[in-house]
Amino acid sequence: MKCRRCRDMGKTKKAVIFLPHHNLSLCRDCFILWYEKQIGRTIKKMRMFTRKDKIMVAVSGGKDSLALWFALERLGYATDGMYINLGIEERNYSRISYEKAKKLSERIKRPLHVVDIKDIFEGKGIPELNKLTRQPPCSICGLIKRYYTNKVALDKGYDCVATGHNLDDEVATLLLNTLSWDVDSLSRQAPVLPEKQGFARRVKPLVGMTEKENLLYCLLMEIDYAKEECPLSTGVSTIFYKQVFNKIEQKSPGTKLRFYFNFQKNIYPLLSPIKIPHLSPCSLCGQPTTTSDKICALCRFKEKVKNLTKN
């Protein structure tokens, strides 16, 4: 298969990927150009940020967030990284993930802020917190990530937090939320969540890119990423929904893009004004909370851990 872009310019080059949802085959150089252009277009179209903004990229060491950080740097945006060490020692998961994030930070010569949850929870990582509180590890991880990405961004004066959520992540979540008609979650599923009192702006510049495209970008740009899946997330339903979508996509290319972007265009505007929760600062840490007793979810979790440790 030949590169279509090269063919249009009268050249012949072997393609490295065929993208049925764009009816496009691209060689190495054209794919890199196309990939970065697509991200740049999403950022501008959705008014995520400008080159004047200071951006914090939340990196996990995986392919998506590292591809995002590298691409944003190449596109000329001012980006620093932020990594949360989750204290998962099984298969050296956290150590390897950190090393990959650090390696990219050194390659692009940008700082990497690190938060170690063992410093916050007196030596406990996610597995120990899961054992102690009996809360699902993914729920603890999500709570900690949401809280600390916001806190570090605000404390260090960033204009927004960029995350590596891709099209496959978004359609899987959208399908899950739709199947249960979870209007509350649907009303928050947007590529841009604007800043509001106590919350930094959150953006997802990879919403138009598939996991395969992010992986290919990493391979072609020689970005060393953590290949291991989180050992605590085995059997998560997201993977099943992603596989279901890939089957649909095989029969009907473009379904993922249509499902996600038509939701944003036609449904999200109807849902977003439904719930605007009242925010007030947490009486313990000052971060915003919607709870009536004015204690945020993370401080409540910290209290729970403290009490269970005592007993």
Added chain:
Amino acid sequence: MKVKVGNKVYQFDSKMRGIDLLKKLNLQPQSNIIIKNGEVITEDEYIEQNDEVEIINAISGG
């Protein structure tokens, strides 16, 4: 041909296209990249008997 998928290695004796190899291994083309002798290839490309192949999966749990 020798085909590496994650930590497993498979052996196939006949020449085939990448897409047919993915089908044999029950892998989806939307979430896998084929590397033949160190280079990324499209699924329509033929893989010969003495080629070394690695398939990398893109799906992650999120």
